[in-house]
Amino acid sequence: MIGAPLPLTRDIVLIGGGHTHALVLRMWGMSPLAGARLTLIDPSPKATYSGMLPGFVAGHYGRDDLDIDLVRLARFAGARLILGAVDGIDLVAREVHVPGRPPIGFDIASLDIGITSAMPDLPGFAEHGIPAKPLGRFAARWEAFRDEDGPARAVVIGAGVAGAELAMAMAYSLRGRDRNGGVTLLDHDRALAGTGAGARARLLAELSRQGVTLLENAKISLVGAEGVQLADGRTIEADLVTGAAGARPADWLSQSGLDLDHGFVTVDSRLRSSDPEVFAVGDCAHMVRNPRPKAGVYAVRQAPVLLHNLRAAVTGGQMRAYQPQKDYLKLISLGQKSALAERLGLTLAGTWMWRWKDHIDTKFMRRFRELPVMAAPVLPTERTLGMADALGDKPMCGGCGAKVGRATLRGALGPEPAPAREDITPLPGDDAALLTTGGVRQVMTSDHLRTFWGDWAVMTRVAAIHALGDIWAMGATPQVATATLILPRQSNRLQARMLAEIMTTAREVMGQAGAAIVGGHTSLGDELTVGFTLTGICRDRVVTLGGARAGDVVLLTKPIGSGVLMAAEMQGQADGDWIAAALEQMAQPQGAASRILVDHATAMTDVTGFGLAGHLMNICEASGASARLDLDAVPLMEGALDLATAGLRSSLFADNRASLPEMEHTPRADLLFDPQTAGGLLASVPEAEADTLLGALSAAGYPAVRIGVMREGPPRVVLT
Incomplete structure (x- = not known):
């Protein structure tokens, strides 16, 4: 097929977000290698630049000035980012181990994990x-x-x-x-x-x-x-x-099987370790032929050589040797805006040395803050009418931002016909069907997500929790699930690695929820899609959309804003810390919240693609009531309001906003229409029980809040 993505055939895994790897990612983004799948693993969404640390401590720089945003950098490079601390590498199985997730397979690996100045032998x-x-x-x-x-x-x-x-x-x-x-x-x-x-x-x-x-x-x-x-x-x-005494390597290196020198990975002139498919750079490496002190200048100058050799390792090309300089200019901060320079025994000091050091450091950091904007694909000269409008001016969102809009769905599907079977109970507006099998009532639902994050384990965890939301929203207990996967084109070995990560995570999440995966279907396509079909066993009562009463209090168990955050991340405009926090919130299961609410909620749903306003409107329409929403009480994910104020929106926002055109247009109000992925439960409860339920939810670890009240009147959502 003309224009089809080329298959992936080799895995390159970068362990650690040190200076060398950061530069490799930037250069890779400028010229990606077809067929290579690049992965970065680091415990933090940001890497701190050591050269500016004394200036930050002295007060000359702000905290953000020190940070290289690995989320933005990985997106620019087309790399998946795994947020976690590596604690081992298996050279036989060719796997990297990160606690709490499946192993990550590699063909070529590179270590740039730095050093620590911890002193475990010093008491206290x-x-x-x-x-x-x-x-x-x-x-x-x-x-x-x-x-x-x-x-x-x-x-x-x-x-x-x-x-x-x-x-x-x-x-x-x-x-x-x-x-x-x-x-x-x-x-x-x-x-x-x-x-x-x-x-x-x-x-x-x-x-x-x-x-x-x-x-x-x-x-x-x-x-x-x-x-x-x-x-x-x-x-x-x-x-x-x-x-700040000495330099200690990571403890896990001693169990890696790699040759070490005082705990540091020994490398040859091509930056390869004793295993020729594992490289090491920066402070964690020891150059056997040309030993040098631990200094950032060497890490920076290793980057072009490492990039060349990584590419050569997976293309069969010739590798280059790294020749470190014998001496280097040392620029040492003196507290105030003054610095001392030393090289080859010559020493100079003064404010102009500080200005030189500041110029070097800020220029280095600008390389990661001012990433080149890659040109958008050029549309064919001859094309059908409306193509530019349908394509839009920004990338299509993943997750629930990739859903079809509420109005489009209703227009296409029309009124729901009455079930032709007596064992199906109609539930207008609900996402799950209510079935009766052998006297047992079950709910059944299906959901899938287009990829929005490169770490398949995180993506699968969120997709599973997202699909379980329909079961939990009706107060049911998850029972069985089937998985439906579309994998990007890749070699059989890479398919096996991806499937192993996905299914290990899926079984874990479903198992923790009480459900078993009993099968599924897998096919190949242009990009990863993860979906699940689920059944759940109903308790004594089924909570639907249609039971809210005037006077009920409206509760929400999670903050909103994931849609605009992930849309901004796709465009390289989101802060990495915001994204890490959003992913953690999306990955919070709602099973315990459902169990707390099920005996008290008069109506309940999960907040997903149609946004908070759209899903609250569903409750209003099914219940024949209106809702008064306290806009300031609605909790927001960190960074969501900043992005909305800057004008960023998910690609599904316009469709969602059209459902309630009369609502005020402000950045905060617009977030009510932000499509959520694995959002919280939205429930109406009797006013007399609201505080008790909020207390129970808080004790269970949910940031639940009271956001409004149900009123008599025609179905609508009104802001206060």
Whole structure:
């Protein structure tokens, strides 16, 4: 077929979002490789840039200035992003292990997981200290500490260049906020031993000028709640203790089967480990032929070589050797907007060095913030009328944003005919059918989602919870399910890997809900689609759309906004932290909420493709009542209002909005028409029971709120 996507045949898995991998992703997005499926695994949606950390601690940069948004970067590169911390690699099975999800298969893997400055052998540090690396956790802790009230005392363990930079930055920041209770820099040996004589003298003088107390040859016996105890009996009182001493590799590498040097992965000149299909770069790697210190400059310059060699590994091409430079320019922050530069024994310092360092750092970060906008496909010169309008001006959303609109569905399907069978009970407007089999009442439903997120395990989890929503909304207990999958074209090996991840996750989610997967159907297409057909066993009562009464309180168990968030993510305009939080909320099952509400709800539905307003209108129409909605009480996912205010909308928004054209047009009101994927339960309950139910829902972990009240009158939704 002309224009059909080319099949995928090789899996490349990048483990860790370090500087080298970040640059590889950017370059890959500029020139993708046909047939390669690229995956990035990292525990956080953002990677923190180490070069700007001292400037952030000093107050010269904001928290966001440090972050490389891996969600945006992965979308640009066409890579799937798996949010999780790797804890092992199986070189025989060719799998990467992440707790809480199925293994990830690979043909080629690359490690860029950095190092840690945690000190597990130092008593009390794990409980009372915070390592400077990984940087993201430290940056968050420092920000909270810095903004507290009153004098602050800090201790930095490790008087190398990194420790000295941190200590000077802390002293400068706390003094500027009138919180300077003292910053102490400790080292078990000689401070700044790795620097030249000239640079060391300048740095020692600057530490003194900034008011940092330096203790050399200080042996630490314990880190406690009150500070640091030294072996000689002295106690250094501290409100914050951090460690910048040395560099430790990830513990799981010792069980990887790869050759290591003091825990670091040994690599050859082509950046390959002892397993030729596993590469390693950045601080977690040790270059056997050309050992170099742990410095970001090497990680950055490894990126073009790694990109070339990854592509060569899956295309049969020739690999390149990486030749690290013998020395490099060291730019060391001095707390205030001043820096020291050292190279080949020459030392210079001053504000102009800071400006140079700031220029280098901000230029590096702009490479990830100002990603090139790839040109949209050009329409054929000769085409049918209306093609541009049907295509729209933005990508078609996935998830529930890809549904057919409410008005279109009603117009095409028309009035529902009366069932021809006596064992089917008509339920106008409900998504699930009510059946009677052998005296047992069952509900039956079907739902599927077009892919909206690259991690198939997360995608499957959300799709399963989304499909279960119709069962839970009627107060039924899930029974059996069949899976319907469309997989993108790929080799048999890649199909098997994808299917294993999907079905392992599906069985887990359905099993936890009390249902069993008994079969299904799989076919190939242009993109991934995951769907389920489900049955559920009814309890004593079936909750439908048609029982709401005037005076009932309207409750909602989840915030809304997933549609606009995922639409923005597809366009590279969403903050990665917002997306990670939204995925977590979408993956929250509603089974326990259903069990709490089932004996009390007069009407109930799940909020999905038609948006909160559309699904509340369904209750109004089925119940012959109206609803008064408190717009300010409706909970929103983080970032949803920012995106709506900026004018972003899901591709299904316009159809949903047309169903209630009289409602006010504001960004917050527009979110009532935002299509939700795996949304919360929307229930009307007697007013006398509302607070008790909200308490029970909160205790069960649901952010449920009261958002309105049912009224007498013709079916409509009115805002207050």
